[in-house]
Structure formats: structure tokens, C-alpha cells
Amino acid sequence: MSDRTPAVGIDLGTSNSVVAVIDKDGSPRILTTSEGSMTLPSLVWYSPDGPVVGEAARDGLDHSPELTIFGAKRLLGRRFDHPEIRRLSRLLPYELTEAPNGDTWIALASGKQVSPEEVCGRVLFELRRMAEAHFGGPVTRAVITIPAWYDAAQRQATKDAAQIAGISVMRLLSEPTAAALGHGAHRGVDRNYLVCDLGGGTFDVAAVDVEGGTFEVLATTGDQFLGGDDVDRLVVEHLLRDVKNTIGFDITSDTLAIERLRLAAQKAKHELSTDASTTLVVSDLLQLPSGKSVGYSKPIQRSELEQWAARFIQRIEAPINEALARAGRRKEAIQDTLLVGGMTRMPAVVREIQRVLGKEPKMVDNPEEVVAVGAALEVARLEGRIEGILLIDVAARGLLVSTGQSDCELVIAQSAVVPTREHRVFATRQEDQPRVEFDVWEGESPESEKNRHLGRFAVVDLPPAPAGDVLVLVELTLDTDGTVRLSASELVSGERMQLEQVFHSGLARADVARLARQLAEAT
Amino acid sequence: MAPSRTLHVRCTTWEQVETFHTRKLRRGKLLSMKVPFAATLGSSVTLGLELPNEVVIAIDGTVRKSSPIEGDTKTWIEVELHGFTDEVVARIRAMAAGVEPVPAEPDAPPERPSKVALASEQLPVDERQLFHHLTTELRRMRQAAVHEVLGVERDADADQIRLGWMTLVRKLHPDLVARRKAPAITHLAEELTILVNRAYDRLRAALVAEGRANVVGSVVRPPPGWLVGFDDLASGAGSDPARRRAQKAVVTIPPVNEAAPSAVGAQGSGGQGGEAFETRARTMLQEGDPDTAQEVLAAALVVYPRSKPLRSLYYVASAVSALGKGEIMLATSQLEAALAHYEGCSEAARLLEHVRQHGQTDREALRRVFQ
Known part of the structure; x- marks a missing residue:
């Protein structure tokens, strides 16, 4: 655990995680998985041969969704009796259960129960292995990013997950601050920023002032259960009805079919960010008793998707207004709006934020990676390799x-x-x-x-x-x-x-x- | 829960210093001592060795052995002081011989130099000097009023307060000294930043409460435990109650040099400090606000833990509060406790007599007692 070992910046995401370092020449580098991908799916499949993490666990979504944990970050440090957890437990293909102290845990089919900390710990352990492969030596320290609205229990749970993975946390950095840092806000002129981070599971808003290298977070708000996963679920709800109408099967209780539909919906959603229309295809949605498999395909327009996601889009406005109110800022005083997170690729999301703020937001170049880059910069800052930056944060809650x-x-x-x-x-x-x-x-x-x-x-x-x-x-x-x-x-x-x-x-x-x-x- | 602890060892004579590193340290680096907390093996501690010339040397160490003492909250620990290098020993010897001149660190003046000067002021590079500088600052700030902590005038406006805070945070934030990898320095910087942040939060909350600003930075809604503003504490009794209610959001610890005995009601405080608090608390009790008085006194006891008058007045306040709820028995026991702590507490004596005679009390009676 010597201070000599290199440290990394980690963006532990709801759907995807990223690990980044700052090279000796000062440029950021995103580390790649063994498959060569820049992002690691935050997935753990408790397969019969033992837990599988990342890209390889995608197979688990196909075979045994009840044993494949995605989005465990949403469950970290949450009480089981929280209404949103209640809602999630009806929707998730895996089963949630209550730990003796009231926390939310996950019940695997084998009767074994795992805590979200343990699941996230496995994801972090995989990220640590990626870093060790890059450096060719042990990596035991990291800056880990978290949503700004995380409460103390969720922060502690994140630290515990890191400890399980053998990582000591140098700092928990809030994602909007990390995004502003990764965007290079300290290098430009002094500005008042509003950072909107809409990812797989959570929506974060922060008002950040940057003045002479000092980042001052004035206020942070967010919606803890608003993210791309919700859009996927809304789309699936519509598709289920459509499946019943067109091919006549009610698959609402078939978790495997629903999971396949969800993956296809996610893919279609990504395509509709750039194209006006696409065709959703699931080659074998379900198997008839005869053994014959039934496929499903449906052309989807972007406007259709936006209509389905309307309930989702509506929830964007409130956290933005609240952040402005807490910061004591009128929307005219915001000089730049940074959009971070994969979901901000959706044109309807950008339009809504533009409508709320009355100004065109700025899409950062690499919305999926900028948070991890910010975390890596924070590592370099804490180690004294970068001078002249100071981050000042506020209590998210009383x-x-x-x-x-x-x-x-x-x-x-x-x-x-x-x-x-x-x-x-x-x-x-x-x-x-x-x-x-x-x-x-x-x-x-x-x-x-x-x-x-x-x-x-x-x-x-x-x-x-x-x-x-x-x-x-x-x-x-x-x-x-x-x-x-x-x-x-x-x-x-x-x-x-x-x-x-x-x-x-x-x-x-x-x-x-x-x-x-x-x-x-x-x- | 704290990641590292600082142990303060004070040597008042050079003989003690000599004894410390020749006899108290076994095999040169191992120190056994009794500490009032449970120490975990391998955790890092820092020894702040205060020399007779008031220089404090920070020596990093690791807990090598920890055995709790039965029936006591204390623990015997053995600390390996790996920071106690030959160089440090040589430095101490040099100072003992008077070779190395010690930078004179006069008590900080009550008025700080202008903020502009502060911004260009760099923290000492030398670790020992830095440790000493930070300890001195911490000692000074702990006793200073909130506006003095930030180095601004009493009636500073929102911009001045923000500038004062920002200047200090940019100098003292623990992240800025993290690269030195010295737990003691980081710890001190964190303590200083906490004081600076608290002062900033209180001052801007006061500004908002007074209607002089909408927000300064983010809005802090004052929690009820934050006490009275920094209006003239020395003149105590004279302040307007309405104004005080508006400012009830801000606590301050009066600077020692301002807490001169005031003419009104400062009786028998025995020179232990905290007279301004007493006066203020008495006024509050007179006005029938025992709960706030209790908060003021609790805050005062943090600063003047040995003041018997403050302690006894705290019991009186708690008794008045109990009387307000009709709990006569509790009130009586509190008043007896007040007298046990300080016989000279005339309010306690008078109030106790009154309660024993009448079994209850009213606003008018209270007013008479505290006059």
C-alpha cells in the first residue's frame, strides 16, 4: 500500500465504468479492457462457474437475467423500504431483498444473497486489474466519482465497495465537478457553469463557478432514479403491448424475453440519437413448446421514441431549476452548460435542456469518458503533479x-x-x-x-x-x-x-x- | 474514526527534551505512552513535540503495539517514530545549544494585514516552520471572532466576506498540502479550513438574516443551533432583543481580548474568562429565553472549560428551562448542582430560595432574580 504505486481515476457508472490515468506528458489516457473497449459494462453475472464481470457477463443477460446484476450502483447504500427501490424491485429481472439492517441486497436464485457493495466491488476489482495490466504492477489507490447528491450512507457504501476491491479511496469526487475538470474548465476563462450529467441511472445537476483555477460548487441537485435505463424500460413497456397485439403472445412474465427486448430497445435508442428511424430486431424472442423460435421486429421513428420517453423528459426540468435556486443564480447568469453522460446524446434531452435554460447547451466531446478523465486529473492534482487547481464542494444534504x-x-x-x-x-x-x-x-x-x-x-x-x-x-x-x-x-x-x-x-x-x-x- | 492523530508532548525545559530522547525513547525510536483513545495497530500518529522555545516539531510515527487499560478509556501504545531522524535530533540539539535562531512568532495581531498581502503570502516551505505556522494560526483562529477568522471588518459586505474566505481557502485547503504527505500538516490544514468554512457560512447566513444580501455563493439556511451574531459582545446587555432574534442564526466565540469584564452583572467570575458570555446569558435568562442561554453557555464552556461561574450559570439556565416546563424537582436539583459548582452563584441561591418558598415561579420573579 505504498504511496509509490500508481493511482487511477475511476468513473463507476450505473451502466458502464471507465478508468483513466494521466500520462507522464500530462495527457489523459483511457485504459482499455482486455477486449479493447474503453468502457467496462458495470455487469456481474453470477454464473455456475463463478462470477463473470464486464463484457463477458453480457451472455448472462441472455441466459440467466435473474443472476446477472446490472445497475447495482443504484442500490448502493439504499434502504429497502425506499419507494423507488420498491418500484425497481418490481421491474428488475433479479430479485431484491431486505438485509437485517434495512439495506437493499440482491437475492440470487441459489438462495445466496449479495450486497450491492460486493457487486460494485467486483466491478471495481476488474477496473483495478485493467489498471494493473496497464502499469504492469500493483494499483491500490484511486479517485472514484459519485453522483453529487449521494448521501453519507451511499458515499460510505462506495468506499466499502472500493475496499472490497482492494482499492483505497484517495477522494470521492462528485461527477459534475469531475466533468467540469475533465472538460478543462480550469484552462479557459473564468465562467459560471451548469453541469448536467444524465447517464444510465442518474441525473446530476451542479452549478459550478470556475475562477482562477478554483472550482467552487455552489449547489448540487439531481434525480436519483432518472437515467437511460428508465427510457429503456418505457420503451419495453410499449413493445410488450405491441408484441401482444402483433404476434399474440403475452410475454410480460417471461424475464428472458423481456431482457432480450430491453437490449434491443437500448440498441435502437442509441441508433435513433443519430438516425431519424431504425428497425428493432429480436431474432429469437421466445421459443414455442414445439421448439420453434419466434422472432420480432419493429420499425421505430425517432418521434415515436420521444413520445414514449415524454414522461422521462418531463423530469429533467425540476432538478435544473432547483440547482439554480439554491445557487442563487438566474438562468441568464449561467455562461456555459456542459452536457455529460451517454443520455445527453439523445436530441430530445438536449432540446429540453435548451428550452429550460433558454440557451444552447454545450455538448462535451467525449461525454462518456470526461468524468473519468476528471477523476484522473484529480489524482494528479492530489499527488501534486498539477498545480493551481482547487476544488471546493458543499454539503449535498443537511x-x-x-x-x-x-x-x-x-x-x-x-x-x-x-x-x-x-x-x-x-x-x-x-x-x-x-x-x-x-x-x-x-x-x-x-x-x-x-x-x-x-x-x-x-x-x-x-x-x-x-x-x-x-x-x-x-x-x-x-x-x-x-x-x-x-x-x-x-x-x-x-x-x-x-x-x-x-x-x-x-x-x-x-x-x-x-x-x-x-x-x-x-x- | 480519524485517519491519523496528533499527540502533543510539551517539554518546558531543555532537560526534559534531553530526557525525552535519551530515556523515554527505547532503542532510539520506540515511545510508550498512555493515550485517551483506542489506537489501532499500524495506524499513523504524529507527535507534536513542543520545545521550551515554543517551537513544535512534527514527528511522524506508527502504532506498533496497543493494549487497552482495564477499567479505563485509555490505552497504552508503543509508537515507532520513524520521523525522528538523526537530522531532527541534530536540529533539536542545535536549538538547545542556542545555535539555531528560532524565528520569533509574535502573537498574531488582532487586526490582520490587508487581504491583498495575504494572497501573495506563501506558506513556509520548510515543514517544521509550516507546522509551527499552522499551529499558531489554529490557536489564534480558535479564539477569534468569525469576522477576524476571515480577516474582514465587522460590517464587511458580501463581496469582502467572500474574498476573505476564498483567499484563506486557497492558502489553507488540505488538498494544497496533501503532496507533502505529512499527516500532521494535512490534519492541521483541515482543521484550519473547517474554521474558515464555518466562519464563512455563519457570516453569510448573518448577512442574509439581516437582509443585506440575498445569497453569497450558495444559500445556507441557518440551523437553530447557531447562536447570536457578532454584535458587540463586550457591551452585552444593551442589545436590542428584536435585532438579536433576527441574528439568532450565528454563533461566535468572543475573542479573549474583547471579553473584558463588563459593568452589568459580571459578578465574581474569578478572572477565568467568559464574562461576556455570562452577561449575554443573564440577559437572555432575564428575557425568559433559557434555551438560547443554555446554548450560549455550552458554546462558552468549550472555550472556557474551567470557568466555574459559566458552569453554574449553565445549570441555572437548565433549571429555568425545567421550571418553564413545570419540572420542579429537576429544577431544584439543577440549582443545587449550580451551587455545588460555584457557591458564589447568587442567582442560583436566590432562585432556589424562591422555588422552595413558592414551589413555582413566573416571568416577573425570574426578572427580579436576574436583575
């Missing part, structure tokens, strides 16, 4: 604290500049009270059920004293990565107190270490 049944009280406000720290003082309520328990939440509301529960903590081993005599100072630090650190001390003596995690979301430290060992040993 942090709140509550004790017992009390209301949640805001401790760190949303949009506070990170790193930052605030404290709360808790007094004992009973004589010789041995411990003080409190909950930490992320969100904005005084009502706990509207916030994300990060964990319950206890300050233990309090000295025996009358009620109210022991004052415990709890400090919450939100660090540059946006992850939360806690510390507790006795107010008067200043002596550190023991903090205990009573409940927390995410994986336990021991489990992460165990999974990391298993993955390292298996290969």
Missing part, C-alpha cells in the same frame, strides 16, 4: 441529530462548505446515567421519517454523577469526501469519550474486510 423521541435538529446545513464541523451538547437526564444515545440523520426535516437514518450512536462509560452533571460534547465533522465522522468528549475535562455504534446502515467493518480477503484470495 445533517441532523435527535435524542430519544425528540424532533431532529439541524446541525450542519445543506450547502455548507465542506470540510466543516458542528457540535451538540448532551446532558445526562438521570443520576449515574451510564450512556447517552443519539441518532444521526441526513435530510432537512424535523420529522425523522422524512430523513435518512445514518445510525444510532452511544457515548458510553460516563462517570457516575447527578442528573445533568455530565455534559457530553459531540462533534460532527463532514469531511472533503462528504462522509461523516463523529467524536465525543466530556465538555468540562475535554477528555475523549468512547463512542459506540448501536445501529448503522451499510456493511460492518469486519464484513468489508472479509469480503476483501475473499475477493483477493479467489483471484
Whole structure:
């Protein structure tokens, strides 16, 4: 784990992941998979012969979609009872299940359950192998990009996934910032940017000011469940109806057929970004009992696709307006809009953003790779190989604290500049009270059920004293990565107190270490 | 949870320094000591060795052995100080012999030089000087009012506040020192950046609250725990309650040099500091706002942990709050605790007497007690 080993920039995407480095001459390089592709599909197929990652796992989508996990990034650090997870669990070909602590896990057909951290860990491990093949030596450090709206639990889950893959995270970098950096915004004139990143699974908006090499993120918003996958699903919904009408089979319960339809729809969607019409072809959609296979084909116009995707397009406007409002910017003050992510290749998406902002957005040259390039630049920056760039970020959400049944009280406000720290003082309520328990939440509301529960903590081993005599100072630090650190001390003596995690979301430290060992040993 | 810790060892005489590196260090590099946290094996710690000439030397080390002490929150650890090189020893020896002149670091002046000068000011290249510089800055900023942290005037406008913040962040951000690969330096830079960011967030929230700006950068909605603004703390009692309510979003820790004993109600504070806080808290209690008073006092206790008057007043505030909820028993115990901490707390004595006689209290009675 020496600092001498090279480090890489990783864009861990919902559908595709990219790994990039900055060469000695300062130019960025996208590393390629063993098949020679610049992007690695974020796919893990738990095949009978063991897990298969990346391009090779595409076969799994054909054979056993219930064992082929795509889009695990959307599940990272999420509670199972989240309405969007409920919705996803009905739509995904694989089965979601609830972990004992309320997290979302994936149930494989064999009865085995895997956490999204483990799945993402396998993708990251593959990316690490690509980097090691490039450098011809061990690679153990990386900057990993994450959606800007990720909460602390999702950030921690990303770090855990990296640890499982044997990667120590130098920095979690928000994707819009990475995009602005990768676009080379620091080299141009000072400008006010709005970055719109619409990828496979998520939509990110960030207002970023670039001034003399300093990137200041003013506000970030996003839609955590808006991406290309949703368009694919909307198209599939229409196609299912069409299949029933034209060839007379109801395949709504045939996961294999649906998966084949989804892949064909995705391909058609890509083609319609450049062409006005295309023909969707699935050569063997399903097999009749006789063994004869039935094919399906349908010509699709771009206008048709846009009509089907209308519900999707409508959801673009709200996050943009919210980002502008939080940044205190009118849309006229935005000088450049950067479009990042594969979905911004869709003409209807560009038109909608242009309509909302009243100005033509700027498509970056390489929307799929620019985020990874930004991450690689961040590596070079942190190592001191690039001078004169500073990134300043803000808290994506507020942090709140509550004790017992009390209301949640805001401790760190949303949009506070990170790193930052605030404290709360808790007094004992009973004589010789041995411990003080409190909950930490992320969100904005005084009502706990509207916030994300990060964990319950206890300050233990309090000295025996009358009620109210022991004052415990709890400090919450939100660090540059946006992850939360806690510390507790006795107010008067200043002596550190023991903090205990009573409940927390995410994986336990021991489990992460165990999974990391298993993955390292298996290969 | 912190990635690395800094341990501070202070030697007040050169004899102690000599003893430290001849006797306390085994085999030249191993140091056993008791620390108040659970240390994990292999984690990095930094020893800040403070010499009699107030120079602090940062020595990086790794925890090699860690054994918790039973019945105590402390841990015995053995640290291998790989940063304690012959060069460092030679430097210490030279300083002890008075050969190396130590750069005089006077206490930072209350008014900072202009921001333009700061922007061109570079951080020291030498690690030892940098560590010393950052420690001094941290000590100064921890005691400074928010506008002083940013180096701006009290009535600075949005642009000045932003410029002050940006100048400091561009100098002190931990990323800018990350390349030095010295955990202690990065840690100090992070602590300083936290102070600077907090000051910025509070000042711009205050501007918005006062209606002097819509937003400065991104909007921060002040959480309720942020206390009173930086209006004149020394004159304490005289401030207009309506104005204070509008500013209730911003906390400040008054600079020590401003916390002069004020004429109103600053009784028996024993020279331990925090008088301005006392005055302010008394005014709040008089106005029937014990919860805010409690917050002010809690913040004050962070700065003046040993002030008995502050401590006892905290109990009084908590008692007043309990009385407001009709919890007489709790209030009585809080007032007794106040007197146990500081017999001279006359409010506690008067209020306790009142409660014992009448079993309850009202606004008017409270006003009389705190007059």
C-alpha cells in the first residue's frame, strides 16, 4: 500500500465504468479492457462457474437475467423500504431483498444473497486489474466519482465497495465537478457553469463557478432514479403491448424475453440519437413448446421514441431549476452548460435542456469518458503533479441529530462548505446515567421519517454523577469526501469519550474486510 | 474514526527534551505512552513535540503495539517514530545549544494585514516552520471572532466576506498540502479550513438574516443551533432583543481580548474568562429565553472549560428551562448542582430560595432574580 504505486481515476457508472490515468506528458489516457473497449459494462453475472464481470457477463443477460446484476450502483447504500427501490424491485429481472439492517441486497436464485457493495466491488476489482495490466504492477489507490447528491450512507457504501476491491479511496469526487475538470474548465476563462450529467441511472445537476483555477460548487441537485435505463424500460413497456397485439403472445412474465427486448430497445435508442428511424430486431424472442423460435421486429421513428420517453423528459426540468435556486443564480447568469453522460446524446434531452435554460447547451466531446478523465486529473492534482487547481464542494444534504423521541435538529446545513464541523451538547437526564444515545440523520426535516437514518450512536462509560452533571460534547465533522465522522468528549475535562455504534446502515467493518480477503484470495 | 492523530508532548525545559530522547525513547525510536483513545495497530500518529522555545516539531510515527487499560478509556501504545531522524535530533540539539535562531512568532495581531498581502503570502516551505505556522494560526483562529477568522471588518459586505474566505481557502485547503504527505500538516490544514468554512457560512447566513444580501455563493439556511451574531459582545446587555432574534442564526466565540469584564452583572467570575458570555446569558435568562442561554453557555464552556461561574450559570439556565416546563424537582436539583459548582452563584441561591418558598415561579420573579 505504498504511496509509490500508481493511482487511477475511476468513473463507476450505473451502466458502464471507465478508468483513466494521466500520462507522464500530462495527457489523459483511457485504459482499455482486455477486449479493447474503453468502457467496462458495470455487469456481474453470477454464473455456475463463478462470477463473470464486464463484457463477458453480457451472455448472462441472455441466459440467466435473474443472476446477472446490472445497475447495482443504484442500490448502493439504499434502504429497502425506499419507494423507488420498491418500484425497481418490481421491474428488475433479479430479485431484491431486505438485509437485517434495512439495506437493499440482491437475492440470487441459489438462495445466496449479495450486497450491492460486493457487486460494485467486483466491478471495481476488474477496473483495478485493467489498471494493473496497464502499469504492469500493483494499483491500490484511486479517485472514484459519485453522483453529487449521494448521501453519507451511499458515499460510505462506495468506499466499502472500493475496499472490497482492494482499492483505497484517495477522494470521492462528485461527477459534475469531475466533468467540469475533465472538460478543462480550469484552462479557459473564468465562467459560471451548469453541469448536467444524465447517464444510465442518474441525473446530476451542479452549478459550478470556475475562477482562477478554483472550482467552487455552489449547489448540487439531481434525480436519483432518472437515467437511460428508465427510457429503456418505457420503451419495453410499449413493445410488450405491441408484441401482444402483433404476434399474440403475452410475454410480460417471461424475464428472458423481456431482457432480450430491453437490449434491443437500448440498441435502437442509441441508433435513433443519430438516425431519424431504425428497425428493432429480436431474432429469437421466445421459443414455442414445439421448439420453434419466434422472432420480432419493429420499425421505430425517432418521434415515436420521444413520445414514449415524454414522461422521462418531463423530469429533467425540476432538478435544473432547483440547482439554480439554491445557487442563487438566474438562468441568464449561467455562461456555459456542459452536457455529460451517454443520455445527453439523445436530441430530445438536449432540446429540453435548451428550452429550460433558454440557451444552447454545450455538448462535451467525449461525454462518456470526461468524468473519468476528471477523476484522473484529480489524482494528479492530489499527488501534486498539477498545480493551481482547487476544488471546493458543499454539503449535498443537511445533517441532523435527535435524542430519544425528540424532533431532529439541524446541525450542519445543506450547502455548507465542506470540510466543516458542528457540535451538540448532551446532558445526562438521570443520576449515574451510564450512556447517552443519539441518532444521526441526513435530510432537512424535523420529522425523522422524512430523513435518512445514518445510525444510532452511544457515548458510553460516563462517570457516575447527578442528573445533568455530565455534559457530553459531540462533534460532527463532514469531511472533503462528504462522509461523516463523529467524536465525543466530556465538555468540562475535554477528555475523549468512547463512542459506540448501536445501529448503522451499510456493511460492518469486519464484513468489508472479509469480503476483501475473499475477493483477493479467489483471484 | 480519524485517519491519523496528533499527540502533543510539551517539554518546558531543555532537560526534559534531553530526557525525552535519551530515556523515554527505547532503542532510539520506540515511545510508550498512555493515550485517551483506542489506537489501532499500524495506524499513523504524529507527535507534536513542543520545545521550551515554543517551537513544535512534527514527528511522524506508527502504532506498533496497543493494549487497552482495564477499567479505563485509555490505552497504552508503543509508537515507532520513524520521523525522528538523526537530522531532527541534530536540529533539536542545535536549538538547545542556542545555535539555531528560532524565528520569533509574535502573537498574531488582532487586526490582520490587508487581504491583498495575504494572497501573495506563501506558506513556509520548510515543514517544521509550516507546522509551527499552522499551529499558531489554529490557536489564534480558535479564539477569534468569525469576522477576524476571515480577516474582514465587522460590517464587511458580501463581496469582502467572500474574498476573505476564498483567499484563506486557497492558502489553507488540505488538498494544497496533501503532496507533502505529512499527516500532521494535512490534519492541521483541515482543521484550519473547517474554521474558515464555518466562519464563512455563519457570516453569510448573518448577512442574509439581516437582509443585506440575498445569497453569497450558495444559500445556507441557518440551523437553530447557531447562536447570536457578532454584535458587540463586550457591551452585552444593551442589545436590542428584536435585532438579536433576527441574528439568532450565528454563533461566535468572543475573542479573549474583547471579553473584558463588563459593568452589568459580571459578578465574581474569578478572572477565568467568559464574562461576556455570562452577561449575554443573564440577559437572555432575564428575557425568559433559557434555551438560547443554555446554548450560549455550552458554546462558552468549550472555550472556557474551567470557568466555574459559566458552569453554574449553565445549570441555572437548565433549571429555568425545567421550571418553564413545570419540572420542579429537576429544577431544584439543577440549582443545587449550580451551587455545588460555584457557591458564589447568587442567582442560583436566590432562585432556589424562591422555588422552595413558592414551589413555582413566573416571568416577573425570574426578572427580579436576574436583575
